[in-house]
Amino acid sequence: MSRRDKVVFLAGNKINLRPLLKSDAGKLSRWINDPEVTQYLSVYLPMYEKEEIDWIENLSKCKPNDIVLGIETIAGILIGTIGLHGTNWKDRATNLGISIGEKKYWGKCCGTEAVSLIIGYAFETLNLHKVCLSVFGHNERAIRCYKRCGFKTEGCRKKQIFKNGRYADEILMAVFKVNKKTERRSKWIKQ
Numbered sequence: 022m023s024r025r026d027k028v029v030f031l032a033g034n035k036i037n038l039r040p041l042l043k044s045d046a047g048k049l050s051r052w053i054n055d056p057e058v059t060q061y062l063s064v065y066l067p068m069y070e071k072e073e074i075d076w077i078e079n080l081s082k083c084k085p086n087d088i089v090l091g092i093e094t095i096a097g098i099l100i101g102t103i104g105l106h107g108t109n110w111k112d113r114a115t116n117l118g119i120s121i122g123e124k125k126y127w128g129k130c131c132g133t134e135a136v137s138l139i140i141g142y143a144f145e146t147l148n149l150h151k152v153c154l155s156v157f158g159h160n161e162r163a164i165r166c167y168k169r170c171g172f173k174t175e176g177c178r179k180k181q182i183f184k185n186g187r188y189a190d191e192i193l194m195a196v197f198k199v200n201k202k203t204e205r206r207s208k209w210i211k212q
């Protein structure tokens with residue numbers, strides 16, 4: 022596929038966000054079964070490629086309360102997924118989830134850019150007022166990434182998650198629409 026034919030929903034500098042395709046299921050299944058990735062996620066059961074295909078096929082029916090997009094490098098390599106989940110239209114709040122499954126792309130600012138793009142979309146297109154998330158206390162890279170995007174810690178549920186033989190803290194974080202950092206980062210969305 023030539024660059025001109027690429028499907029892009031939200032355009033960034035290093036990465037773009039695009040709808041997932043059924044053909045992405047193999048990659049998703051590789052990532053979601055990888056213990057190095059899932060140590061940071063709440064999933065704990067084996068996941069079959071067929072389940073990923075079904076999940077991708079169902080995404081179109083979950084809009085607008087759940088919106089999931091693939092994170093693709095500018096060169097067109099799918100490296101992860103990001104989403105807004107369980108959006109509450111009365112309270113105008115949503116929950117962010119992100120996973121970069123291609124480990125060689127960790128720590129290269131792709132996560133920061135993807136989070137900034139999707140919170141810009143949440144605030145400036147969906148007109149939401151708060152984006153929430155939860156993260157394991159030992160996931161320092163994720164916490165730093167979220168702080169860079171303007172998230173603040175709202176609380177900590179001590180020893181909430183049983184993971185790899187021990188209890189982990191669950192940190193609750195959120196970012197509000199009125200936030201100078203968010204306003205600046207949302208300009209990454211190319212007009």
Ligand SMILES: CC(C)(COP(=O)(O)OP(=O)(O)OC[C@H]1O[C@@H](n2cnc3c(N)ncnc32)[C@H](O)[C@@H]1OP(=O)(O)O)[C@@H](O)C(=O)NCCC(=O)NCCS
Pocket residue numbers: 058061062101119120121122126127128129130131132133134155156157160161162163165166169
């Ligand atoms: C969490 C995640 C989205 C972050 O995206 P990323 O592209 O790797 O992160 P970025 O490069 O944008 O930012 C990472 C920050 O952590 C720092 N960092 C990088 N590697 C680190 C490490 N091993 N330990 C601690 N901090 C680290 C970076 O320096 C940067 O912080 P800084 O801006 O203060 O310098 C991504 O790593 C990921 O998906 N990991 C696996 C699944 C996961 O953890 N999902 C989140 C569940 S809540």
